[in-house]
Amino acid sequence: MIETNDPRLMGRAVERIAFDETAIRDRARELGAEITAAYPDGELLVLGLLKGSFVFLADLVRQIQRPLHVDFLVASSYGEATVSSGNVRLVYDPETKLEGKHILLVEDIVDSGRTLQKLMELLRVRGPRSLEICALLHKRIATELHHEVRFVGFDAPSEFLVGYGLDHAEDFRHLPYVASLR
Ligand code: PRP
Numbered sequence: 001m002i003e004t005n006d007p008r009l010m011g012r013a014v015e016r017i018a019f020d021e022t023a024i025r026d027r028a029r030e031l032g033a034e035i036t037a038a039y040p041d042g043e044l045l046v047l048g049l050l051k052g053s054f055v056f057l058a059d060l061v062r063q064i065q066r067p068l069h070v071d072f073l074v075a076s077s078y079g080e081a082t083v084s085s086g087n088v089r090l091v092y093d094p095e096t097k098l099e100g101k102h103i104l105l106v107e108d109i110v111d112s113g114r115t116l117q118k119l120m121e122l123l124r125v126r127g128p129r130s131l132e133i134c135a136l137l138h139k140r141i142a143t144e145l146h147h148e149v150r151f152v153g154f155d156a157p158s159e160f161l162v163g164y165g166l167d168h169a170e171d172f173r174h175l176p177y178v179a180s181l182r
Helices: 021-038 054-061 114-124
Strands: 014-019 044-050 069-076 089-092 102-110 130-138 151-155 178-181
Touching: 014 021, 021 054, 021 130, 021 151, 044 054, 044 114, 054 102, 069 114, 102 114, 114 130
Parallel strands: 044 069, 044 102, 102 130, 130 151
Antiparallel strands: 014 178, 069 089
16 A cells, blocks of 8 residues: 555545556557557547546557547446446447448446447447457456457456546546556
């Protein structure tokens, strides 16, 4: 356990910093290079799933050295429940046409995989040229996801993680690192 005086933590102590700024920056650079190499041609649309992906997406796209467009998805899944209901629906649908494009879906964390599985089903029917997932964190417990996560930042420990887009009751999304909350 580390005590920190970071004013962003509102007095909450973090158990540990799981991934610090340097580690995340280095990994985002590597992922950007991997993604650049994976798409030698065609139109690439990077789709960020809000809200959790917004910080990662902003850093990631700046490491991709080829033309691309960015759009976002907002899905509603958990509602009032703490566990995903599986009833994922789009509350914001991208304006951009997906047909014939390489679609790269960007997510902050894959947990049960329910959200991504439903989104993949919803997006696949729109006729993209390819459809892949890039997740900053992967818990490797996603029994619900029947699609490989092609680009993974880090395997995530089974701790309650916040920061770099991930929240606890909407707090802590703006931490520049990923921490586990005590
Ligand atoms: C979180 C996270 C993923 C999803 C992962 O989103 O950002 O989208 O849950 O869980 P799963 O693999 O079990 O489906 P949340 O619904 O908390 O919304 P947020 O992105 O706005 O934080």
